């Protein structure tokens with residue numbers, strides 16, 4: 001039987017890539033990670049990435065390469081084809097529940113974008129706008145959460161692998177600026193995020209110095225090809 005190989009095309013700081021990296025780690029699937037600089041995209045990447053975005057999952061079998069794109073789609077594929085760790089499926093079998101999980105994952109992308117814009121805010125008006133959007137999205141998750149420790153109670157699902165990167169970054173922002181009260185109305189989401197960032201699969205899903213790189217990015221030092229002003233969070237980091 002032929003063997004498939006998997007390569008995750010990544011950018012070190014990308015939370016969308018991290019969603020798939022967490023799923024790969026949790027599922028115990030052998031893979032390589034190939035990093036690119038998103039501020040200087042290589043030609044080979046532009047040729048195969050329809051949106052010009054990471055992640056891509058390059059799937060090789062019998063000399064043929066298939067390029068999967070979009071983190072939520074990659075995660076569903078990984079869930080369906082792999083279970084080296086014998087932990088079972090991360091998507092529910094009931095179609096309605098599965099649909100709901102897909103919907104929450106899509107909403108998780110909105111939370112990611114709100115949190116990203118918050119992290120990059122350079123004046124008070126932008127800060128307040130994106131803080132409000134972030135807190136609104138967190139409140140939706142608060143209302144949807146069960147008893148924990150995962151979104152769907154005791155079982156890890158693709159919602160958790162998709163949301164962990166967003167929550168990890170918001171916890172880093174909270175540590176930089178506690179008085180902002182990012183999570184002040186959403187204690188269940190806060191506990192959920194804390195639980196997720198402690199998982200081995202999440203810890204192994206990034207470069208080891210991801211926190212330092214995240215802070216450097218806020219400070220405007222994210223890439224040798226960029227020279228930007230620090231965000232308000234970056235200024236707090238010093």
Ligand SMILES: N[C@@H](CCC(=O)N[C@@H](CS)C(=O)NCC(=O)O)C(=O)O
Pocket residue numbers: 011013014015016017038052053054055069070071072
């Ligand atoms: N919907 C996409 C979003 C991926 C995404 O926005 N990736 C960012 C990096 S975190 C990217 O590649 N941006 C490059 C660009 O927009 O030019 C997914 O879930 O995979």
